[in-house]
Amino acid sequence: MFLRYVFGCALAAIAFCGNAQAAIMEVTYSGNIYNSFSNDVGGTFGAAGASLEGKAISVAFRYDTSLAPITSGPQNNQISGAAVSVGITINGITKLYNTFYTSLVQNYNDGQKHTNVQAEANFDNSGIHYLTMSSTDNVTGAFPLSLTTAYNFTGPLGNGFFRLENGTQALFTPTHVTSVQIAAAVPEPSTWALMILGFAGVGFVAARKRKNQGVGLAA
Known part of the structure; x- marks a missing residue:
């Protein structure tokens, strides 16, 4: 699921920057x-x-x-x-x-x-x-x-x-x-993709951590 999420973000970033x-x-x-x-x-x-x-x-x-x-x-x-x-x-x-x-x-x-x-x-x-x-x-x-x-x-x-x-x-x-x-020049697509992938990764880790904490409390 995580890989799908990251891959989707990368595609969105590249599409967004196609007209840079x-x-x-x-x-x-x-x-x-x-x-x-x-x-x-x-x-x-x-x-x-x-x-x-x-x-x-x-x-x-x-x-x-x-x-x-x-x-x-x-x-x-x-x-x-x-x-x-x-x-x-x-x-x-x-x-x-x-x-x-x-x-x-x-x-x-x-x-x-x-x-x-x-x-x-x-x-x-x-x-x-x-x-x-x-x-x-x-x-x-x-x-x-x-x-x-x-x-x-x-x-x-x-x-x-x-x-x-x-x-x-x-x-x-x-x-x-x-x-x-x-x-000014617009950043290259690869730069935007890396930035968005980084944010996506941080968000995913934070979400999983919250989920695990919730499971622990429930237990």
């Missing part, structure tokens, strides 16, 4: 838009057709570290298909995407002070409406390899570009990049 998620990270690129090519054709961030040149921009890129395996090596660390959401903010107005055709996040280090962090997403399968951005540090090689660690850098060179489905597009230079964890 790893950490949700958010990497934000902040900088300035340049080039007269940058134009709010569709009026997403203000008046339709207005120039975006000289405007400040912030792009928050969220990704789930559990959606695809991290490919680690001496030169790169990347996750494909992990984007959860992308928010582009200009003039205090945010355009939010939460579905993507393809996506990628990557940190690169060649071991010779050439490092960068990169994020990109295709909003559909046309190859026309997409976002790509990267920040590069070729001076100190300070960008980390890990895509699951928070960091904060100011001043690296970089580049970015986006084109929306309504024609709005912009070139920009990120001057500040941050990465933060916005949702």
